[in-house]
Amino acid sequence: MAEQPDVPRLADAAVEPRLARLDAVLGQLEQTPGRTAELALEAVELLTEVYGEALARITDLAGEGAGELDRLIDDELLRHLLLLHRLHPDPLEGRVARAVDDLRPQLRARGAEIALVGVHDEVARISLSASSCGAAALGDLVREQVLTFAPELSAVDVTAPAPAPALIPVAALWQRPDRAAEATTSGAEQAAEPLALDGTA
Template sequence: MAGQETGERIGALLDELARQAGPEARDVADELVRCLVEFYGEGLARTVRLLRSAPKGADPLAVLTADELVSDLLILHDLHPEDTATRVGRALDKVRPYLGSHAGDVEVAGLDMEAADGPTLRLRLRGSCDGCPSSTQTVRWTIEEAVARIAPEVAHIEVEGMAAESPQPALLQILPHRPDDAPGEAAPSGEPGEAARWYELGPRSLPADDGATGVTEVSGRALLLVRLPGQLYAYRDRCPLCAAGLAPAVLDGELLRCADCDAAFDVRRAGRGDRGHLDPVPLLEENGSVRVALPGELLGAGP
C-alpha cells in the first residue's frame, strides 16, 4: 500500500473510531498515531545518522544493530541478521563477569519460540548466590535486563531453582521509550517477583580508577560504588552490622572495611562478610554506559 493510501486509510479508521466510540477515543487514537510516527521517525533519523557517520568499509548491518533502538526495529520486522538464540548468548556473555561476583554462572536450558504465552527462555544458574536472597534476586534482575535489551522478543524467562519468574515486556510495545523505562505495578515490598526500576548513572558519579569508591544518590537512595580491576560494583550504602554509611570505609584490596565497626566485606563476592552481607544492587556496564536497578524493597527502605 502506497504512503498516501496508507495515510488515507489511517484517517478513515480514526473517523470510524470517533463515530463508534466518541471524540475522547478519537483523541487517544490521535495521540497513539503521533507516538508511532515519532517513534519510527526517530528510528529512521538514527539510521541515517549512523550510516552517514559509519567508518569507511564498515558493515552497514553491524553499524545498525549496534544501536539499541534501530536493532529493536529490525527485530520487530524480522530483519535482524542474528537469531534470538545468538542474541540471548550475547546478552548472557555481557552479564557473566557480574555473575562471577556472586560465585555463579548461567547457561541456557532451553528456548521455546513457540510457547503459548510467547517465546520463553529457560536458564540454569550454577553455584550462584550461596543462598543469599538479595544476591539471588540481584542476579535475576540483571539477567532479565540484559536479555530484554538485546532480545526483547523473549516474553518470559524461567530460571531453574528460583522462586518466581518475572515476565519480560512484549516486543517493544511500540513505545518511544522501552517498557522498563516506565514505572509499573509492583508487588508489595519484598515479595518475590517485585519489579525493579533501572536508572542510568552520569559519568561524574562513577569512581574512575581501580581501587576507588564513591557514594551517589539514585532516586533518593545512597549507593556505594566500588571500582575494582575489570568490574564496577554497586551496594546499598549501609553497613549491615552497625547501619553506618560506607563513604568513609577503607578498601583493602578486595575487602571493604567499615570505618565504624571494622567489619570486612568481600566486594567481588557479592559483599559477603564473616558477620553479615552487604546489599548488592544490580548493575550493568556496557559501551560507556552504567545502569543500576533499585528493587522495590530498596526503594522503600530507610537510608
Template sequence: MSAAADARRAGARVEEVLDRLADSGDRAACAAAEELVRVLMEFYGAGLARITERLGAPALAPLLDDDLVASLLTLHGLHPDDVETRIGRALRTADAPVEPLGFDAATGVLRLRTAPAAGSGCGCGSGAADTTRAALEDALACFAPEVTGVDIETPPPPAPLLQIGTRPHTPARVP
C-alpha cells in the same frame, strides 16, 4: 547519561503520555496519539531499514553489540541475527554465569541454569540471584525482546565431602 538510558527514558515518557491521555477519557485524543506513535515508528523504521540496506551486513556487524542499536533493529524487525543468537549475545552482555536450557517461542519463556554461588553453602543465592535476574532481564529486553519471562534453575549445592579416616590403633583389652 548514555544513549541507551536516554532511549529508555524517552520510551517511558511516551508510555506516560499515552497513559495520561487514556486516563483523561478523551478517546479521540488517545486514538490520535496512538496512531501518531505508530506512524512515527513506521517512518523511522523505514529510514532505519534503508540505512541497514545501504550499510550492508559487514558494516552493520560492529553495531550489533550496542544495546540501543540492537534494540532498535529488533523493534523494527531488521536485526540480522535469529532469536537464539541474540539471546546468546544478551547472556554474554549480562556477564551472568548461566547456561541456556531452552527458549519457548510460544510462551516467550527462556529457561536457564546457574551454578550455586561459590562458598554460599546454603544454595539459596537470594541476593545474587536477584541481581543476576535483573541484569539478564535488562540485556534480554535490548537484544531479545521476544523473551518475556526468565526461569532460572539453580542446582542444589553438592553434598559435603565426607572425610573418612582411620582411628589410631589401640591394643585390645583383655578381660
C-alpha cells in the same frame, strides 16, 4: 559541498530515560479518553511505521558494506530500534546467547555461574548457580538483560542447575553383583555363628 551544521547528539545515558518517558506518555495517552488522545496515538503509530521503513532501508544499505551492519547493531539506541521494528538480523537464540555471554563476567565477580539451556516456544531457559541469599536479585538481573536483547520472548525461565550425579567407585564396577551378594551373606552368617565353649568353632 556546504558544511552540515552540528546536530546535538544524545549520549546513551540520556537515551534510556527518554525511552522510558516515551513509554510512560504513551501509556497515559492510551488511558485518556477523547478524540485528541486518539489522534495523538494515531500520529505516533504512523511515525513509527515511517521510521521503521526508513530503518529497514538503512539496514538494507548497510548490509551491502562489510562491517557496516555490525556497527549499527553495536549501537545501543539503534539496536533498540532494530528490535522494536523486528529488523535485527541476528536470530533469537543468538541474541539470548549474547546476553548470557555479556552477563557472565559480571556474575562470576559475584560468585555465580550462568549458562543458556535453550530457547523453545519463545521461552529462554537459563541455568543460574548462585548463593541462596542473592539468587533472586541475580535472577531479576538476568531476565532484564535477556529481555533487552530479545524483547519478543514471552518468558525467561531462570533455574538452578541440576545436581551432579553421585560418583560410583571404580572397584564396584568390576565386582559382579552375584558375588557381592554372596560375600555379604557369607560375612553375615559367620558373624551370627556361636562359638563352642572350648573356644573352637
